Amino acid sequence: MGLLEVRDLTVEAGGKVVVDNTSLVIEEGEVLYLLGPNGTGKTSLIRSIVGYPGYNIVRGKVLLEGEDLTGRPMEYRVSRGLGLAHQLPPKLSGLRVRALLDAICSRTKCSTDEIASALQIQYLLDRDFGRGFSGGELKRVELATLLAMRPKVGLIDEPDSGVDVDSVKVIADGIRALMGVSRSVLIVTHSALISKYIRPTRVCLMLNRRVQYCGGPELVEEVFEHGFKGLVRGDQV
Numbered sequence: 001m002g003l004l005e006v007r008d009l010t011v012e013a014g015g016k017v018v019v020d021n022t023s024l025v026i027e028e029g030e031v032l033y034l035l036g037p038n039g040t041g042k043t044s045l046i047r048s049i050v051g052y053p054g055y056n057i058v059r060g061k062v063l064l065e066g067e068d069l070t071g072r073p074m075e076y077r078v079s080r081g082l083g084l085a086h087q088l089p090p091k092l093s094g095l096r097v098r099a100l101l102d103a104i105c106s107r108t109k110c111s112t113d114e115i116a117s118a119l120q121i122q123y124l125l126d127r128d129f130g131r132g133f134s135g136g137e138l139k140r141v142e143l144a145t146l147l148a149m150r151p152k153v154g155l156i157d158e159p160d161s162g163v164d165v166d167s168v169k170v171i172a173d174g175i176r177a178l179m180g181v182s183r184s185v186l187i188v189t190h191s192a193l194i195s196k197y198i199r200p201t202r203v204c205l206m207l208n209r210r211v212q213y214c215g216g217p218e219l220v221e222e223v224f225e226h227g228f229k230g231l232v233r234g235d236q237v
């Protein structure tokens, strides 16, 4: 039994199938990359895993430590140990970054200052969450909230898109800190820029709304060399 299992999952959003009969297993201690071209369903898959509203599971299951979370609301799944850092985090007027981190840390017994220091966001603590932040700042505060949650499985959506080289390094430090408190981490990316700093234990390719193939870390280099289209090898997961 994997730590997190997605079994034969089909998901609809906005009246269309966005994940089509896909399976994925995340084992204990993994840093799994989910790679795939734009619009192939990566974000939809991880949103479905955490129970994000609007992503309706029409078939299949999501299990965490063997517990069937399918049909459970997002709050419950988060309480059981799933956490998601969004690709485009929401902007929250009237909620300071510090207040949000303090609220999470009071539950998980973390230190807002230590987390802020790990993600180099001390200067953002007294600003409204996300308001007027640059792309890199948004990614760093979002990752800080995930780190504060101390999830069993941390799901990170596109940590390396729209950020400069220096920010990617800071984000990589944040992911390393997350690897220290989470049991497994799933990173969704299409550029795989983050792989320069965080080596995956395993890499899965998602194409045409389905996880098509999983392999070792060398798959990242193969994607860079051949592109996604050159790597379709059948339906084995």
Ligand SMILES: Nc1ncnc2c1ncn2[C@@H]1O[C@H](COP(=O)(O)OP(=O)(O)OP(=O)(O)O)[C@@H](O)[C@H]1O
Residues within 6 Å of the ligand: 013, 014, 015, 016, 018, 036, 037, 038, 039, 040, 041, 042, 043, 044, 045, 054, 190
């Ligand atoms: N809530 C929704 N309503 C309607 N369509 C949606 C919804 N969510 C996703 N889709 C569609 O599903 C497809 C897959 O989108 P998704 O964001 O999951 O892809 P992705 O692989 O994460 O892409 P990218 O790498 O560009 O972020 C797209 O065509 C998208 O428009």
